Amino acid sequence: MKKYLIAGLLVWLPLAITIWVLHSVLGLLDGVFAWLLSGSQAVLPNAAHSPLEMLKRVPGLGVIVMVLALLVTGMFATNIVGQWWLAQGSRMLSRIPIVKSIYSSVKQVSDTLFSSSGNAFREAVMVQYPRAGSWTIAFVTGRPGGEAAEHLHGDYLSLYVPTTPNPTSGFFLMVPRADVIALTMSVDEALKYIISMGVVAPPIHAPSAVITAPPNLAG
Structure with a gap:
């Protein structure tokens, strides 16, 4: 039974x-x-x-209207006239106090994540967290930049460590490249592994390659 x-x-x-x-x-x-x-x-x-x-x-x-609106917006944004108008709108929003902080941050993150040429979340790795000897899955998002990079000596990577079973929240870490183990599993496989709390293990692939972090986008 x-x-x-x-x-x-x-x-x-x-x-x-x-x-x-x-x-x-x-x-x-x-x-x-x-x-x-x-x-x-x-x-x-x-x-x-x-x-x-x-x-x-x-x-x-509502779904049909939303899809049509996205298609029309995408067609508008990919031509010269649309790009000019979007640039003007973005410039205007970037001058409004408080709004500019939120808009610029969200725009930079969305451009990085959804751009066809972007490299964020393209590689899954293993890192010791929250203490030495305890390992978890993380995603390479780039290299440290700005003032933070000036205080770090050596080759560091920027990592996003998602929580489980909800990977939309997590932690941002800057760790030495030597302390990170590259994995051959895809990002989708890593997300399934995280969401399932380790129950759905991805298949074993060929030996992992050297980590290639995306260029620093904060520069």
């Missing part, structure tokens, strides 16, 4: 969690879309309110 219950749980649990995550994301996007429609009702004539209310009830429409 117990064996059958566990086997059934192993079948349904991943499917249920996947559906729950997708449902949460869809609900969030639909909520944002409904909020935008509600805001537009304040500036549109009364005759347009009824069609807008009907659009709010269409499930998944």
Whole structure:
């Protein structure tokens, strides 16, 4: 009886969690879309309110609108005119107090993570943390830069150590390259290993190569 219950749980649990995550994301996007429609009702004539209310009830429409908005924005951002307007907008936001600190930080991180030519989170390594003799998985994000690099003598790497089972939070470390062990597992395999708390071990690949950190982007 117990064996059958566990086997059934192993079948349904991943499917249920996947559906729950997708449902949460869809609900969030639909909520944002409904909020935008509600805001537009304040500036549109009364005759347009009824069609807008009907659009709010269409499930998944927020996702479609979001994808279309991203496609249109991407097409606009990849031409010369769009790049000029985006540069002007970015320059304006960079002059507003408080806003400039948040915007510039988020923009630099997003450009590094999602750029097709970026090297962040391209390599998984092992590092001793939080104490000597205790090892964990980390991701190479670059080399230390700015004032921090001036106080570090030798070859150092910047690492992101994610928490488990939620890898979206973690710790930033600057450690000597000699104290890091390069791994041949992919970033996806390393993330699965972290999220599963070590239960889902990645396959063994060929011997690891020398770590090649991305260039310092803070310079």
